Amino acid sequence: MAFESVDALQRTLAETVFQYAADRKKAAGRALGTLVEIITFYTLHTWNLRDHVVIERSVPEFANPEILHNVEFSLHPIQARHEVEISPLSLPLTAAKIKRHLPFLHETTVKSTQALSRDAVKRNATILVESETGPVIANVDTLSDSNCRLIVCELSTDPFAIFECKRVGVEEGMRKGPQTKEKAKHGAYVAPSVSSLQKVRLRNGQFQGVMEQPDGSFRTGLYDEVLREVIDSSSAVELAGFILTVGVVSNHGNWFTSDNRNKELRVLAQSYDWLLFLTDAGLSQFIDRLLLNPTPELEPAREAFLASYPRSSGTNRFTKVRMAVDADEALRSVLHGARSRG
Structure with missing residues (x-):
């Protein structure tokens, strides 16, 4: 349409x-x-x-660090990258659980946040800790019923x-x-x-x-x-x-x-x-395939969207920060496919 x-x-x-x-x-x-x-x-x-991405972060003005501006996405240089395998997997997957697999964080107090909730909602760019050199973030990379692979990155403070x-x-x-x-x-x-x-x-x-x-x-x-x-x-x-x-x-x-x-x-x-x-045609095509005339490959994303906007109170499962696992997989598959075709 x-x-x-x-x-x-x-x-x-x-x-x-x-x-x-x-x-x-x-x-x-x-x-x-x-x-x-x-x-x-x-x-x-x-x-x-x-x-590289940190979501909703305050960025200082150049040479004027007293004034900060909140931006949707800031991209930072990666100082170090770590792969973490967690098996067996027990939900929720908290920053404290991830910390046990990262020796460089053993003496650090991490945030009380979850990279993956009990109801299978992942948190994109989960900040584990804010260090003097920059944030340490975790992203769920692959997931099964019994194990989880995360990519943990030590980022520089200043974005590029x-x-x-x-x-x-x-x-x-x-x-x-x-x-x-x-x-x-x-x-x-x-x-x-x-x-x-x-x-x-x-x-x-x-x-x-x-x-x-x-x-x-x-x-x-x-x-x-x-x-x-x-x-x-x-x-x-x-x-x-x-x-x-x-x-x-x-x-x-x-x-x-x-x-x-x-x-x-x-x-x-x-x-x-x-x-x-984002052109009118491109945005309307995406929303048509997602919500109005849903395609099978985007059905998990549609369900997560509707669950986030119920008639009564609900839990967000479809935002840039919090995304249902199956919706995340669907969006990645569709957008990666669109890029390869384009």
Whole structure:
């Protein structure tokens, strides 16, 4: 089923999935935001970046550590990587149980968190401990009834990239409102403030890239050219303090066209280093296969989604942080398959 816009998709979700909610449209909108975050996380997974990811972490401004900004996903260099086999497996799989298999953590107090719950819900990028050099995270890699394999990574404190999700636009029946503007303003402030590579607008409207070197001199050039040079560099000196900023945007169909870009889009495009779009067609195809006309391979993910949005209170089993094991397997399989075909 094709939808002409995210508005139409949101209306359909409100009428078919969230018809019980007091504010069906708001419930559908929140679910769309969650889906964008999930798509982003599993896309990073297909790019073999899962073990670098920390979810919902505060990132300091460059050279101004007193001010922190929370971002959906930050990607950090891996200092050390450990494979842990736990057999026999006893649930819940807590940080304390994982610690027993990691000698370097024996003298450390770990967090009271679970990488895998008793009801088979995994926690993506479980933080076991925050050390002086950075977070130690665990991801469930493979799982059976009797054993579990985890990948535990010691990460550096400073990220090399951040990903933020922005489901923005002018919703049906509304004029351009404060929420859209605030999302754009937030991205416009955070993205340029966290990296050592700074933007300066020239009189001709172009952006100059400026990066202070350790000796106090400045490396400058057109921003996109300096950005490319830094990304391609293997110099630890050049990369120190550099953070690639990426915005992942799903837009309402009436937010902009190729000929008419609204101010908010221009603000985001000029703030992030890269701006990635989830098209209306791509997002609606995924949700159609997941919820509206479910395919067999995504049925476990659909069940986890519906269990997370019950008529009465329920437990989240379908978010970027907490994901049912069978739903996780389904999403990985489908998105890895889509990547190999694409």
